[in-house]
Structures are given as C-alpha cells and as structure tokens.
Amino acid sequence: MLDATARDTAITLARTLAEDDAFRSALSDLIAFPTDSKSPDAPLHAYLAHVAQGFTAMGFTTQGLSVEGRPFLLASRIEAPDRPTILGYAHGDTVPAMTGQWAADRDPWTLTEDAETGRWYGRGIADNKGQMLVNMTALQAVLAARGSLGFNTHVIIEMGEEIGSPGLGRVCERLKDQLKADLLIASDGPRLAADQPTIFLGARGGATFRLRLNRREGGRHSGNFGGALRNPALELAHALATIATRNGALQVPGWVPAGVPDAARAALAGLTPAGGEVDADWGAEGLTPAERIHAWNSAEILAFTAGNIAQPVNAIPDQAEAVVQLRYVPGIDDTRLEQALRAHLDAQGHPDVTITREGSQFRASATPVDHPAARFAAASLARTHGAAPVVLPSLGGSLPNDIFTEILALPTVWVPHSYPGCSQHAPNEHLPRALFPEAVGLMAGLYWDLGEVSRVELLGT
Template structure:
C-alpha cells in the first residue's frame, strides 16, 4: 500500500505494543462529558496525554471557561515555517454499560478477531492516537517536523463544544496557523482514504401541540374533537414529504456547486447501505448527505405508548433535527420553521430549540491545500482519496473556518460501521495501523513548503 519510508515507519510503529498499551490507557479514562465527574476525568485525561506530548518538545497550557477545559500544546520549530493547527476531543458519549455484546466493558480495550472494542476508540481517542503516533514517527525518522504544530484538545465536543469559540477568540494569537488538519468522523469506507472539508450544521427543535389538560374518551368524543397527535403528524409531513424530501426552502443551500457535484460523483455513502428512493428527488445519495439539507424526526410522543388507553391524547410532541449543508443561511432557521408552520395552518404548534447546535461551513473543494494533500494520499495509497465537501454529521468546523479564518481539512481514521455513539464501538486494527502510516506521510509533506502554499 505505502511507497515511502516514512509511511512504512508509521505503520510499523502503530503495530508495536506501545500503541495498544496507550490505546487501552485512553479508553480506560471514563471521560463521559455528561457525568458529574467530567471535570475530574478531564484533568486526568490531560495529565495522561501531557506525559506523551511534553517529551516531544510541546509547550503545554491549560485554558478554559467554567465547565469547559482545553489543552493547547505548541511545538514551534521556526516562525517562518508553515504552521498546522490540529484538533482532538477527549470526551465521549456515555459508556452504555451492560448493552455491549459478550459482556464487554466499554472502558476496557477488548480484542476480538480483527477488531478492537472500547468507548471512544473511533470517536475520538483512537484517531487522536493515530495522529500522535504519526507525529512521533516523523520526529523519529527526521529529528524535526519541518513545520510548526499546534494541538488544541477539548473535553466537550459531545455536548456541543461549549467554550470552544470563546477560547479560539481569546487565544487567537496562540492558535494562529495556516491550515487546520484534524481527524474525526468516518471514511466513506474502511478501505478508502477520505478527506472532508467541513460539516453540515445541526439544530434540533421540539414541536409541541396541546389542546387540553387531560384526555377525552375516544368513543364519546372521537371524530368530533381535535386530536393533537394527528395534527402534529400532518405538521411533520409539511416539513418533510412522504419520501423524506425537505420542504422548507430556507433550510437548504438552494443549489449544489458544480465542483461539489463533481467531487461527489463517484462517492457511494455507507457502502451503499442507503435507500436510493429516499430523500430529495433528483439528487444522488451522496449529494443528499454531503451537499444538501435533511430533517429527521428523532422522537414522537402522545398518549401513553407503553399501555395505550381509549382516550384522545391532550397533547403531542415531536423532536425534529435539521442537518443543513454549507451554503444554507445559518441565521433565521427557527424563524423559517415558524413561518412555514404558520403558512401551512399549524400556528398553534410551539417550537423550542433544544440541545447543541453547529453552524455549517466548508473549505472549497478546489482549494490548493486540498489538492496538495489529495496528491500525497494518492501517491502513498495508490488510489485517489474520496473528497467530501462536508461531513454528513456536525462538527465545530465553523469555529476554525470562521473564527480563526483557516482552510479546514479533515482526514478521518474511522469507518461507517464503527458503532460510535452506540454499544460495541470498535475499529479494525488494520485501519488504525494503515491510517498511522498514511498520516505520517501527510505530516511529512509539510516539510519544505511555505505558509502561503496552504492558504
């Protein structure tokens, strides 16, 4: 697969016992951002990785706002060299103990066949370790990186990255760089090196419709009394049609640029495990996920589902999540939903934003930094990478793109079937090993370049 000594050295380093030992140490850190012990685990996690970064001549500083700790690690070889900002998050979703197959403990690295299991191995601890090992490889082989590297690590990505934008504004000078190169999310397939250049934005809205304080007998009142569950169902079908197509124009980018269509032409999302006839007509599945907007109903509630009774429910609720593509106006999304429902005759449905939100943003697919790194990957792997204009999910890409003004390039080291955010999170060992070799070559390609080569 690999052609350079640097990539082969990275591959071999990842296959060593130290990589597995470190991965087990990372997974053993119960860094669930939603627990009351999150601050203590954040401190423990920073202590652990600082032991690995300090010997590599990184200067380490912890910053934060209340409840949102950050670690900034900086290795500056020469101010005239290109500067790369990379990013990782050490927090994870809840472990979901007891739900893992074969009684696996989510906080223990477990080997089964060709896979390693553990909470955070895919999102994002394993990807962090790949990149750290690649940095160590370049230093071991060349005794210098040939560029400056700044590493920003947060502990709240899974709860919406609180404080990240503020830290980037407050520490803009310390984080000044020429390009963001980071790793998160999945490849399009395990065997396909992938670049993605941004992320769809995300917002969740709770819709409520309440007509009375209590239920009414479904026989004595049925057919003559408004049923909020039925009405809310119709409200939802005004947002998304029966084929999954989004019906609110203001929630979409309006068009897909030609360069974006060209980049997605050969992409098959999730190995083809999608419904070809679902979504906006006239778009390919890849375009629907990576270049268009979608709205999904996450949950519905009315009555008493565990044991329905013969009563018209007094109220109904639904949770609708919007994932919107770059090019969509981020301002006025709530107002657009309100206007849409009012015009459709559902003015009595109340709307409440819930949970974290992310803004959509992306680097153009024809940016020179994208072309450079794409060429490196093709030379090393023997195949051109899949280039996604944006990840289907949401990341704080907008903070790096808009607050820090950087071109953003993500090189994911996971794959669609990894079960992130679910029991049985895992990665193939081979993917981790090969990703380390590939990342070593990518990092090595910055040596000998100028800062303006990445703008």
C-alpha cells in the first residue's frame, strides 16, 4: 500500500533542497565547466569526475568509459534483484558558449540571476546540466526520506549529445548485459509550456541533406547571357519547391507517414505546441499544429545560397546550394530517405541536383502513448501536481532515444524540465528559478512511486 504521508515528506524535502543555497552552488559548479562539444580543450573528463562525486555521495558505484574519443560515466545503485531497474540518462556537453552575444554582458559559464524576471542564466542550465541536477536532487530526497530508493538504477552520462552522441550506441552494446533494465526515465528538451508538466515518449528522427546544382565555372554577365543560360539558383528553387506544397505539406513519397495513431491523436487533442508560436495554416492538411510537430514529419530549408547576397553583382551564379532537414516520426523506412528524395527530384525533372548526406542521423523512436509505463508516469505526475501532465507521443526535436529502444529494448519516458522560451542553443540560455523546486518535487514523487510498485504493475507484464 502506498504511504502517502512518507511520499509527501519526500516531495517536501525535495522542494526544500531545490530552494537551498547548496542547490544553486551545485548548479553554478556544473555550469562553470566549459563543456562545449566542439572545443578540443573542453574539460569533459573533469566534468564527469565532478559529477561522479555527487553520485558516490548517494551510494552509487561509478565507472568511467571512453569510446570513439568521448568520455562516459556510468553510475549504478543496485538494491535488490527482484525490484524494478530504471535506466537514467543525461549529457554534460553543450553547444558553443557564444561569448559576447549574451545580454547584459553575461559570462555564459557563470550562473547569473536576473532579479527582476527570476531567471537563472548560464550555458547548459536547460540543456542539460540543470535537468540532470533536478533528477539527482530528487534521488537524494527519496534516499533521505526512505533510506533507500526502492528500485535499482543505472545512469549513463555522455559528453557528445550535441554532436550526435558518438559512441553512445557502442557503450550500450558493450554494457548490454550490465544495463538490463525495465524502463528509461530521463530528462531533456522542453515542456509544452513552463507551467505545464510534460511527458514525451520518444523523439522525431532527424536527417539532413545538402542539395547542390553546379552549372559552370564562374558566373556569366546577367545582361549578355541572361535568358540564354540556365540559372542554377532558379533551378534549385524550383527543385526545393517540389519538396513541399506552398503551405508546407510534405510531397516526397517515402517521407510522408501513413497516418496519426488514434492514441496519439487523443493525447494531443486541444494542445497548443511550441509555446503558442505556430502558423495554424502551415503544414499537412487535416492535422492540428500539435499533431504536425509531435506526430508527423516536416522538411525545412535550413540554408539556401547562390552568388554573394552581401555584395550581389550583375552575374548569373555558377552554382546554388541548399541544406534541407527532415524531422520524422516512426513508421517510415529511414534507411532509404536519400533514395526517396533522389527518386522524387528525378521524377520532378531535376536529375542534375546532387544530394549529399550531412552530419549524423538520429533515428525516430517512441513508446506507445498507451504503454503501461507511460500511464504510470503520467499518473504519478498528476498525483504530485494536482492535474494531469501533458503527454506527447514524441519530442519535436531529436534525441538518441532509439539507442535505448532498439539496442536495450526499453520503453522510454522523458520528463523535461525546460520550456520553449529557454534559448537553448542560443545566447541567453536560462530557466526560471521557480521551475526548479517544482520539477524536483515532481521527480521525487515519480521516484518514490517507482519504489512502491512491482515490475508487473510498472510494465503490465
């Protein structure tokens, strides 16, 4: 039987811990590590050594790993073999600091507060150092209140998520037996809104392509040759226009999902995504904006260039380039995305446009909305918050969720502690200070409930 009084005690303690100066100090220490993924001098190992101390203080064993030149930390606490085992995940790397571009001349690697808005600023506070600290603090509160977690747990922390998680799949393959678990519970990405506790169950995949059309060496005078020579910018513009309708609905066969599952449609009913910043008439017809972001595919032109836009000259450009990104949900053949685009452009009369894959690919993956673990997590958050959380079939962005669903065969539940306006990946990354105690309380309630149930109750099997 669930002990409501003890649960409330754990949640109250969690919130108190998050409001204490020690929490702010711990967050400040994490942000002070300049862990830019792309910097060769980033102190990635030092950051993980620092984090390991925090887990050790909670009775975890820690193990450092290095794969594909990237460091990893595995922290484990095994209490009883018959109890559920939960896998956690976080990343300590960040995007570049963008020093000099922050308001009020803020140092990205220093935690600072705007007293007027109640916001805390610092690179990584939202993505993902602050979210990791929320979960660690919640674990600390449950341990203090109960004397144990009541479940077994492993936590993987990587230092390369912002560059495609190199080595994470190999780590999970190598430690597959050691990491046998029942469920992934992790935190990354934004809530639907700052005041709406949210769960998402997977992530859209992401694949990027560079399209290029090269017609000749050097430009040609636009007066002397205009009207007689092909203009690659115009040609590529026409090619790009075939990828979607004038209202943004995908038209590439093989890139379009078969439909939105009924359970996903029900979960998304009435939701306004992306903090309300949507164009209601943009995207696939017959879908709501929430369905278009969290249950459908989209293609975006990230960049398009021909000639010199800063100093145009009277010349027909010799070449044109564009970068196109597809975000996609499970259910399409993502091993043939490039082939599908190639066939589409050929059929539309653009065989001369070359296609090159850019960067790494996150694969789409998601746990069904009606999975027992998803219902369990939603019920736990509702019990703590007093109202049902938002449940999203997929995060609109991309995460290495597929590594956990495919390599480790786990259902996945993500509980984000950020919000759409946090400026992650941009200058002025921040979170509202008030969000932290609420988020730590939600996670303490969830961890407490995990310690009260059996595998059968958690997974329905």
